[in-house]
Amino acid sequence: MTIPGRAFDAVLSDLDNVIRFYDMAELEQREAEAGLPPGSTAEVAFAPENDMPLMRGEITKERWVETIARGLAGRVPLERGRELGNVLAETKFWADETVVGLLRDARAAGLPVLLVTNATPWLADDLALLGLTGEDGLFDAVLSSADLGVTKPDPRIYREAVRRAGVAADRCLFVDDRRENVDAAVALGMRGLLYREPADLAAVLAPVVYPRSA
Structure with a gap:
């Protein structure tokens, strides 16, 4: 529903590095123990040829970990590579409560809030761990690349988000x-x-969500 005077009537938000953040300390410690510089595992894991099949839901977590291990081969033994891949896959994360609060305020003001994210096939489990589902759910709809088979910036995921x-x-x-x-x-x-x-x-939500204080 379009509200006269509003700049927008729905909020479509990314997840990682907007709402969710990761604690990489354990992985960096394991990398140091293996003689690798910090970020080595992520560099392999998030290379497009390894990351995009996961984000499109084409491979499992186990297959992804194996590609990480093979990508690190020659630098560490294969089993150590698998260990690092598993640590990355199970990295602890948290939600930025300030951002969550802002999005909750947007919903309270009558704006649909949708999650539009390049995500792993286990996104639903992650959202539950973040406390963003169930009665405390934050989103009116969740659009995951792993479910749709397309990743941002493909226009198809945006068009589906607009439709929803x-x-x-x-x-x-x-x-x-x-x-x-x-x-x-x-x-x-x-x-x-x-x-x-x-x-x-x-700043961008204030005039719409808190018009009297903007």
């Missing part, structure tokens, strides 16, 4: 920490926010 939001593309605010994903949303007519910190989101 129930408003026109130009009435959607799209929030993401990656420039190419924001640019793709803007190209479809959405308002884009390149996220860096909670203050960025608070």
Whole structure:
């Protein structure tokens, strides 16, 4: 529903590096023990040829871990590579409560809030661990690349998000920490926010969610 005077009528948000953040300390310790510089495992794991099949739901967690192990072969023994891959796959994470609070306020103000994320096939379990499902659910809809088989910035995932939001593309605010994903949303007519910190989101939500204080 379009509300006169509002800049947008739905919020479409990314997950990682906007809502969810990871604690990489254990992985970095294991990498140091293996004689690897920090970030070595992630560099292999998130290379497009290894990461994108997972994000599209084409491979399992176990298969992903195996590709990580083989990608690290020659630097560490295969079994050590599997160990590092499993540590990465099970890395602890948390939700930024400031951002969660802002999105809850947006929903309370009548704006649909949708999650639009390049995600693993076990996203539902992760959202439950974050406390963002069930009675305390944060999202009106969850669009996962692993379920849809397409990843941002493919326009198809954005068009499906707009359809589920129930408003026109130009009435959607799209929030993401990656420039190419924001640019793709803007190209479809959405308002884009390149996220860096909670203050960025608070500033753009204020006139819509807290109009009397903006």
